[in-house]
Amino acid sequence: MTTRHNNIRADIGRLWASLMRSAEIGTTPKGGLKRLALSADDGVMRREFVEWCEAAGCKVEIDPIGNIFAFRPGTDPTAKPVLVGSHLDTQIKGGRFDGILGVLAGLELVRTLNDHGIQTRHPVALVNWTNEEGARFEPPMIGSGVFTGGKALDFALSRTDKDGITLGQALGEIGFQGKAKINADMFDSLFELHIEQGPRLDDAKIQVGIVTGAFGVRGFVVEVTGETGHVGPTPMAKRHNALVGAAHVTLAVEEIGWSEAQNHGKSTTMRVKVEPNLLGILPDFVEMTCDFRHPEEPSVIKMMDAFKARIPELEERSRCRIAVKEGWAYGGMRFDADCVDLVRDAAQKAGYSTLDLLTEAGHDAMHVAEVLPAAMIFTPCEGGLSHNEAENVSLADIEPGVNVLLQAVLARAGAV
Amino acid sequence: MTTRHNNIRADIGRLWASLMRSAEIGTTPKGGLKRLALSADDGVMRREFVEWCEAAGCKVEIDPIGNIFAFRPGTDPTAKPVLVGSHLDTQIKGGRFDGILGVLAGLELVRTLNDHGIQTRHPVALVNWTNEEGARFEPPMIGSGVFTGGKALDFALSRTDKDGITLGQALGEIGFQGKAKINADMFDSLFELHIEQGPRLDDAKIQVGIVTGAFGVRGFVVEVTGETGHVGPTPMAKRHNALVGAAHVTLAVEEIGWSEAQNHGKSTTMRVKVEPNLLGILPDFVEMTCDFRHPEEPSVIKMMDAFKARIPELEERSRCRIAVKEGWAYGGMRFDADCVDLVRDAAQKAGYSTLDLLTEAGHDAMHVAEVLPAAMIFTPCEGGLSHNEAENVSLADIEPGVNVLLQAVLARAGAV
Numbered sequence: 001m002t003t004r005h006n007n008i009r010a011d012i013g014r015l016w017a018s019l020m021r022s023a024e025i026g027t028t029p030k031g032g033l034k035r036l037a038l039s040a041d042d043g044v045m046r047r048e049f050v051e052w053c054e055a056a057g058c059k060v061e062i063d064p065i066g067n068i069f070a071f072r073p074g075t076d077p078t079a080k081p082v083l084v085g086s087h088l089d090t091q092i093k094g095g096r097f098d099g100i101l102g103v104l105a106g107l108e109l110v111r112t113l114n115d116h117g118i119q120t121r122h123p124v125a126l127v128n129w130t131n132e133e134g135a136r137f138e139p140p141m142i143g144s145g146v147f148t149g150g151k152a153l154d155f156a157l158s159r160t161d162k163d164g165i166t167l168g169q170a171l172g173e174i175g176f177q178g179k180a181k182i183n184a185d186m187f188d189s190l191f192e193l194h195i196e197q198g199p200r201l202d203d204a205k206i207q208v209g210i211v212t213g214a215f216g217v218r219g220f221v222v223e224v225t226g227e228t229g230h231v232g233p234t235p236m237a238k239r240h241n242a243l244v245g246a247a248h249v250t251l252a253v254e255e256i257g258w259s260e261a262q263n264h265g266k267s268t269t270m271r272v273k274v275e276p277n278l279l280g281i282l283p284d285f286v287e288m289t290c291d292f293r294h295p296e297e298p299s300v301i302k303m304m305d306a307f308k309a310r311i312p313e314l315e316e317r318s319r320c321r322i323a324v325k326e327g328w329a330y331g332g333m334r335f336d337a338d339c340v341d342l343v344r345d346a347a348q349k350a351g352y353s354t355l356d357l358l359t360e361a362g363h364d365a366m367h368v369a370e371v372l373p374a375a376m377i378f379t380p381c382e383g384g385l386s387h388n389e390a391e392n393v394s395l396a397d398i399e400p401g402v403n404v405l406l407q408a409v410l411a412r413a414g415a416v
Numbered sequence: 417m418t419t420r421h422n423n424i425r426a427d428i429g430r431l432w433a434s435l436m437r438s439a440e441i442g443t444t445p446k447g448g449l450k451r452l453a454l455s456a457d458d459g460v461m462r463r464e465f466v467e468w469c470e471a472a473g474c475k476v477e478i479d480p481i482g483n484i485f486a487f488r489p490g491t492d493p494t495a496k497p498v499l500v501g502s503h504l505d506t507q508i509k510g511g512r513f514d515g516i517l518g519v520l521a522g523l524e525l526v527r528t529l530n531d532h533g534i535q536t537r538h539p540v541a542l543v544n545w546t547n548e549e550g551a552r553f554e555p556p557m558i559g560s561g562v563f564t565g566g567k568a569l570d571f572a573l574s575r576t577d578k579d580g581i582t583l584g585q586a587l588g589e590i591g592f593q594g595k596a597k598i599n600a601d602m603f604d605s606l607f608e609l610h611i612e613q614g615p616r617l618d619d620a621k622i623q624v625g626i627v628t629g630a631f632g633v634r635g636f637v638v639e640v641t642g643e644t645g646h647v648g649p650t651p652m653a654k655r656h657n658a659l660v661g662a663a664h665v666t667l668a669v670e671e672i673g674w675s676e677a678q679n680h681g682k683s684t685t686m687r688v689k690v691e692p693n694l695l696g697i698l699p700d701f702v703e704m705t706c707d708f709r710h711p712e713e714p715s716v717i718k719m720m721d722a723f724k725a726r727i728p729e730l731e732e733r734s735r736c737r738i739a740v741k742e743g744w745a746y747g748g749m750r751f752d753a754d755c756v757d758l759v760r761d762a763a764q765k766a767g768y769s770t771l772d773l774l775t776e777a778g779h780d781a782m783h784v785a786e787v788l789p790a791a792m793i794f795t796p797c798e799g800g801l802s803h804n805e806a807e808n809v810s811l812a813d814i815e816p817g818v819n820v821l822l823q824a825v826l827a828r829a830g831a832v
Binding site for chain 1: 507508509549550551554556612613614615616631633643644645646647648649650651652653654655657659660662663664666667670673674677680682683684685686687688690692693694695696697698699705707709775776777778800801802803804
């Protein structure tokens, strides 16, 4: 069978059927997905994915952190595999496409190559990264972190969920603690397709997002310390209510986000833990998780500095002690120019409308980009909604991105 | 043995020994008490209290909600008992005296009468109310609520703690679900001694607080509803972060408290429940528990109205929906004039300095005052600190109040 490989198209109907099968595993009442990393449902999904890969002729290997790799051989035994993938785990109230699209579009790519009898010089390898979301085990993107060497395996395996189960135990329970020795040096490059999780493509009715890099992110934990006391007799002037301190912090974080909103900066207070959080008692402690994001790395640093500079004022207004106890930084990088050009070429040749943008969310590809040439492709998603059960895309939304992934990977892997 | 009863004094050293024995049951690392209602430790304390009462010649009876009554007979079979008591349960990070002082001062009163061979026309009855704090089962003051008929027994027994254990099960587990048919009609009056839990007596170095009534209280639950979304790509203008809504509510509640602070009004946000409260997700729901307190009932109503009037503005600023879902009112009443006069007379005869004040906290006596003549006496406590492990009093702080309790009860019960 001979095919002009640059004209082939993925079978979007078949991909959609796979996505809809995935949407049956961990379905929520509102039609989203709750498929937490290494849960029983994640186990069901992983086994089904492995079966699909094997049926498509791939050799499947599992590494010690549970990342699943499926290899389609190439013709050149010295050429390293081109990686394609994302993640199959979801948020606790997640959608049906976040991550899943990237994994199953990789599978569809292999199936399409098979249909057309196309061989490539480089092998093509699919990947499902373990615990991308961080909804069960923290930090997020831990599977790709171990792959790149950024996170130690022992550290990753010892992370615990809210019930005290370690990631290692959970891997064992679903039978996905593998022994394959797999590391970044073994691969050529990575391509990840993902829904945008924001509204820019959908608002502008643009078909393909060419992801050139990532927003700078500064995450941080704020500890607000007050003093317990009885909510009745304690006079206003003697109170040190940690929830009042937390409210001042939340609004300061919010204001700093708005001050950079016209430049696409943003800020979030996303999580709080309050003690003792009981009727009748002034709370004496709040731990808050916040972040700032900005397209420009120097600006996100400024936002963080602006927050720190406000702490004395927030302490005075709330009469609590306020301290940034932990901070982390990621993003702020740019993807590999050659890989990005392959994406752009594929989109242009197909006549798709495109927009260059930066990812504002964290993705495994950002970890991998530290050690391998990498690129990302975004598809539009309805209203930009994500991390939400109502997250949605149509076939028409994803078809361009899936075909751009196919052609970019084919170009990189070298159709023969 | 003959004694001029109006000169007798309680044995404060013996009372202190009982308080310090209580302080050994459920001790926290910081030297406070965690003796949640109907916990194993509460069971130990209750059994010890029952032994002490029986050793002092009292007949002990337990009612179906677990209130413990200990009766010292009077000389007149037609005269109803004068009740004296408070509660032995504590907050989760509670002190050694809140409630406990009132119960054990009652016991000391009986022991002192025994020492001096004093009989009274009315019986004297001690009481330990079940679940005053509300730290394990809500609402608080549930034992006295059932006693007065304000709360149905079935409702009270079906309350659950955070582990889903019902109050009825917990009573059974520690063996304190009694069968005695006891109600308010069987009693003459109630006197409750309590630490102030505020700083007014301690600041002014006044020995005895004469509690003439209670602050008006309006408690309420606020529900803030936003929308989940990814904390990365969602632009500031498309966010509906429920924690931002909660911060605006907290600061509005705080401002309304400050606006009445010079009149001793106050406000609190004490508890929040956040969903989904996870990394990476904009929270879509916060349930908040707040209250307003004011010495004057009309003013606390105004504070509540002022908050409700601000809701549209808070909704606009946070772009969340904000609703008051549940509200409750208590206090705002005045204690029985005759009982209060007995307290005042006893203090004046003993030459103690006094201050008339209103209780700003909820107490069982406020429930009982709806159905029986009642009064409360406050002792100073160090720095006004309470609902805190560092809550503290000295012997000198409590001696005047304990003796005022003794003399007021003796006057009401009629020494013979």
